Amino acid sequence: MKNLVAFFLMIFITGPVVSQNRYQYPFKTDKAFNKSLSEIVHECGFDSSFDAGEDGHLKISLAVIDLNKKQPVIGGVNMDSFIYPASVYKMYVAMEILKQVIERKYSLYKSYVVHSPNDVDHSSEISWDPRKLLRNGDTVTIQYLLDLMITRSDNSAANCLIDVAGRSNINKTMHQYGWYGSEVTRKFLSRKYEDQGFDTIRSTVTNARHAAEFMYLIQSNHLVNPWVSKKMKVFLGQQLDTTKLSTGLPASAMFYHKSGWWSYFTNDVGIVDDGKVKYIIALFTPVEEDNARPRMKMLSQKVYELMRKKYREN
Numbered sequence: 001m002k003n004l005v006a007f008f009l010m011i012f013i014t015g016p017v018v019s020q021n022r023y024q025y026p027f028k029t030d031k032a033f034n035k036s037l038s039e040i041v042h043e044c045g046f047d048s049s050f051d052a053g054e055d056g057h058l059k060i061s062l063a064v065i066d067l068n069k070k071q072p073v074i075g076g077v078n079m080d081s082f083i084y085p086a087s088v089y090k091m092y093v094a095m096e097i098l099k100q101v102i103e104r105k106y107s108l109y110k111s112y113v114v115h116s117p118n119d120v121d122h123s124s125e126i127s128w129d130p131r132k133l134l135r136n137g138d139t140v141t142i143q144y145l146l147d148l149m150i151t152r153s154d155n156s157a158a159n160c161l162i163d164v165a166g167r168s169n170i171n172k173t174m175h176q177y178g179w180y181g182s183e184v185t186r187k188f189l190s191r192k193y194e195d196q197g198f199d200t201i202r203s204t205v206t207n208a209r210h211a212a213e214f215m216y217l218i219q220s221n222h223l224v225n226p227w228v229s230k231k232m233k234v235f236l237g238q239q240l241d242t243t244k245l246s247t248g249l250p251a252s253a254m255f256y257h258k259s260g261w262w263s264y265f266t267n268d269v270g271i272v273d274d275g276k277v278k279y280i281i282a283l284f285t286p287v288e289e290d291n292a293r294p295r296m297k298m299l300s301q302k303v304y305e306l307m308r309k310k311y312r313e314n
Helices: 002-013 029-044 085-104 144-151 154-167 167-176 208-219 226-237 291-313
Strands: 061-066 073-077 112-113 139-141 255-264 265-274 279-287
Touching: 029 061, 029 073, 029 291, 061 208, 061 291, 073 208, 085 144, 085 154, 085 167, 085 208, 085 226, 085 255, 085 265, 139 144, 144 154, 144 226, 154 167, 208 226, 208 265, 208 279, 226 255, 226 265, 265 291, 279 291
Parallel strands: none
Antiparallel strands: 061 073, 061 279, 112 139, 255 265, 265 279
8 A cells, every 4th residue: 555655656756747738938940050059069078878876877968958049049958858957956945945935925025944854954955054064953935945955055945945945846836837847856865764655756857958947947037937037036136056057158148047966966056147149958877076167167167159140140
């Protein structure tokens, strides 16, 4: 009976992936754009299959959306390939929390008491951030948890907010935008501490297309509504991790983004805005952080130069 309950719970959460119609996005495709991105991926040494341990050999997933034309153009490499997003999927959680605030289910300033086993962090994801680690019994606000989860990528805050939002609610909203397969299935803790039914479910995965679409909806003020979109952009603009794609951008560029890193996986997703040069980039790699960072810097530089060139040609 326990296994049967877990099975139906999984179906409820993940949904029928294949049969659903996708949300209609206004993107064009361009073969030349895809070719240019493929060449960049090759030049940066990202065009191989990488050993990701128990997950086997995996390839990167990259998507870029050119926002400099009247109709946005999407391109990429392995855009639809699912991969472990690490902390990037915290942005999906934040979306649902803000949606529920708009629905007046609670206020951003509602008090929340942290309970174990959600308080998993033993060190700060950003070593120089002065905010203390969350501990069992701490009383904080929803706003504070959102800030910690996005800007510091705090796992304890994410676990608390997954409980507040409810995984089924998060995924119902995600399905409205066509992000089947990218459902939030797990908290950031050991399976032995998961709620019944979630202790055996698959790990969370996503792909570059879904993450890029998410950022596009924020940029166009269509993620739930303008208020949610703008609040998300504020949090993403205060991201403290600037060690990945940020390193390849000029100082004049604003990068609204969410990064994630764990074990074999190093990822970064965001909106680049350098005045007239605007684009979205989503990069997921099955490469350990130390090895991924210099390649991510090079890829970010090359994509920026490509987008600047495309802007000048418009």
